[in-house]
Amino acid sequence: MSGYLEGVLVLLAINIVYAYAAFLPIAAGQLNLGIAGFAVIGGYFSAFVSNQLAVSPLLAIPLGGAVAGLVGLAVAVPVLRTRGIYLALATFALGEMVRAGILNLEVVGGAAGYPVTAFIRLPTIALFTLGVVGLVWLLFSTRFGIAITAVHDDERVADLMGLNVRAFQVAAFTMGSAIAGIGGGLYAHHFSYIEAQYFSISLSISIVLYVLFGGTQSVLGPLLGATVFTLLPELLRGSAQWRYVIFAAILIVVMVVRPQGLVTGTQIRRLLGLRSEFDRKEQAT
Amino acid sequence: MTGPDPILIFDAVSKHFGGLAVIEDLSFSVRRGSCTGLIGPNGAGKTTVFNLITGVYPIDTGRILLDGVDIARIPSRRRIHHGVARNFQNIRLMPHLSALENILIGQHCRNSGFLGVLQPVNLIPGNRWREEARAALAEAGLAQIENATVGSLPYGLQKRIELLRALMAQPRLLLLDEPAAGLNPAETDALREDITAICRDRGITLLVVEHDMHFVDALCSEVVVLNFGRKIAEGSPDRVREDALVREAYLGTAAAEQTHA
């Protein structure tokens, strides 16, 4: 495999992990603009552990995810008091704070960045990605997935139906944070180097864009969104800035034409042959 | 005031929004196994009564007893566990879920533990909960729409799915807010027969808000009449019909003007 191809695929795998990190809270109706902040926590923590304690990345990365998840759990309770746009801003502020905090943390190199000794290649990363996708997929085939969608659709009715709305929201937020941490760990261990500057609000925004582009209503949405967004710029060639220009333009157009994202639950059911007369009617109109 | 064997007692309940009293010192009871109608003019507070029972709004003063338990002190989320389920005046299904998944939500209160939540209902073909929900849909003659996204269904079908969702909670007390609104006379009759049969077979007590007096007459054994958040009459539909205050509330006659002037 050429180095270029491996590079693209690694990026793809990590972006897919990030996309699921954003997807879980979005599926519960919360826009987390602090994904990069949780990724940076998981990245630095796993790097620190594998550097200092010579622990295998296979252990250090999930550990980093767990720490990011714990931080997510700790902040979820106060932060989820806010809603809608305020929640998006609070998570954004949180992400920026974390990043700024690590920039000042001399033990992991501060603004100079932090070299990572251990190194993982595409197969390991692909395994982690498969694991994350599989877990989220399993989760969404349980009552949990239905409940999360119910909380997203109508919090009031979900509450009256006996669902613990707050618990589901905290769970989705926490799991999303943990997955973001895993993504950060994968990044740190593949590129052998991690610097906090990279994990900016722009990264968080692009991750959210993957999900909204792919569709927030089905487990396949983030996978599709991250894939298109990673591969499209590669296919477009040209200089970096023109790629971004075309890319942003495509996104704007997709949001106008198809604000629900590329794939929806209805389409998934149709794809699986679970169609019904009324869905067909919907398609016709 | 309290009839024999009440399942629900409203005891001196008041509710204000800002300075406006929407429910004032309201007391009434619902007899177990009965079908009780809650009627009154627009804005009389009928839906608010439902919202107070289910906890959409907290009450200001008073008690709401369900089988002797003051549910007004229980968080809204827990009340369905005590056996109260409802529908909504403007259908509130989960638009991104299929018909079947919406009904699965109705089961949640019977299966809400950690393990219950993590049951892969969509993976294992013979899952008990899934089969139960499918059977309920099939029984209602809706088997063919189980995978339809509910947003795409016609109004009448959505209303029936919402009713099924409430029934899935296996309530003791079912609150129906204008179940016949927007249905034509034939659909209304069919709905009335269905509701009567279901409530009789499963021992469900029914409290129903409805504008359609024919429907109320045929369905309900007792009626409570509200106006301006107060009870102005209660009794059998025939007796209420003869009540002078009820006539005024509906008519705005000279007598009513004096009352409220």
Add this chain to the structure above:
Amino acid sequence: MLEVNDLHVRYGRVHAVRGVSLKVAAGEIVAVLGANGAGKSSLLKALMGLEPADSGSIKLDGGDITRWPTSRRVRERLVLVPEGRRIVTSLTVHENLLMGAFARKDTRTVDAEIDAIYARFPNLAARRQLPASVLSGGEQQMLAIGRGLLADPKLMMLDEPSLGLSPLLTRTVFALIAELNRQRGLAILLVEQNTHMALELANRAYVLELGSKVMEGAPSDLRDDPSLRDAYLGRAEKRKTVAG
């Protein structure tokens, strides 16, 4: 003046108005009756252009306005006093009245007209500089009607003006509507659940059921029609018992 032909309105999959035709002549009071969900409010929204008409036509003074934007209809003096009054609570009472004249071409007499409204509703005059959120339900209805009048309507449509009002206030509002009609020759299209009072006021009435027109005629004919009682599922009958 207003002529509606075979109008259909759909929201998504709900077919709210199904082929309604109606007319309002100059100086007439026309009532539209029907149960909850009969399509009355959807009809008004379509007449104002808030909901697009699926098919059919709406004509005002002979000109087709079916595709006009709402603001143009208001400029042509077709005015709706909406259900629930829709007072702008962050504006003062006075500013709300000024908003009523927003779309007017001729604004010379606005100040005098506002003074006339204050003279008619002293409660509003007393609160003119307060935010409209302090008004009671009845005062809000007065303000909504006053605001509607400031648009200098030739046809005023009222959606459930008695909703949430006590019987006494309802009578006051209905008396005002009758007076406006008599004094200015203002044409009125009234949507009401309070059948009895609407029929007392109206010259003609239409009955909607599930989005379709099921009946039309003079109030006296409608009152005597047995199927109207069915359409109202008993309530009309009861009213009549007491009225008689």
Add this chain to the structure above:
Amino acid sequence: MLGSIYAIVGVALTLSIGVLKFLNFSIPGLFMIGGMTTWVLIRHGAPWPIAALSALAVGAAASLVVERFTWRWMRTAQEFVPLVSSMAFLILFENLAVAFWGSELQSVPQLFGTSDWRIANLVISIPQLVGLLCSVAMIWGLSAFLTRTRLGRGLRTIAEDSNTALLLGVDVNRIVPLVFVISGLFAALAGVLFALNYRQVHPFMGEALGLKGISAMVVGGMGNIWGAIVGGLIIGLAEAFSIRYFGADFVDISVYGLLLLILIVRPTGLFGDARTGARA
């Protein structure tokens, strides 16, 4: 001074949030467009007033494009779809700027010579003074416009309920672009002031400043114009203090910490519920 630039960006955002309930992330991009256009025109020999006015016009025009592709389409979509589209516009504007002018830091020539005024120990530069006066005048004018004029009342009606506004004959689809134009003007003005004052522009100059502008708006109370100004000053002060007492590295921590704290404790901001102009 930076505080007053935050405040102007904050006002642009506030207008969008207050009237349209739309958190417009393209505003940092419009800020950058204002700054970059000023630099480009001055570099090509335009006198600075013409450069500044043209920059304002370009900013307003770009804002109109944003309106066409975000607000107009998305009144019915999920609440964060317009937010995301406006973020996409930010990316689009930034990378267009990079594509045309490169990503380097560019400097704007010194325009006002040594025109600093010295009053006791205070040094006041002319562009700073002009900027301050400009911003106060524009904000004052805006709030007068919202409270006193017929159109201002129309805007406040749209802010409360756009359907009611329609029923009163307000042509919402014509007035909303006006809001975008005004907020585009404010954002571009902030960019022009930044370019003339700090004499440095680059394609990503909007990000940090725009994010601080959003913070200013939230701290002050979304939708409240004077609140946005106070919020801008508070953010500016928080920066100054953290530089003084903790060092420059802690600026972001304290600013975003403050934002987070205020969101959690008082999500509607320091100045209560958000109604544009109602208390302006």
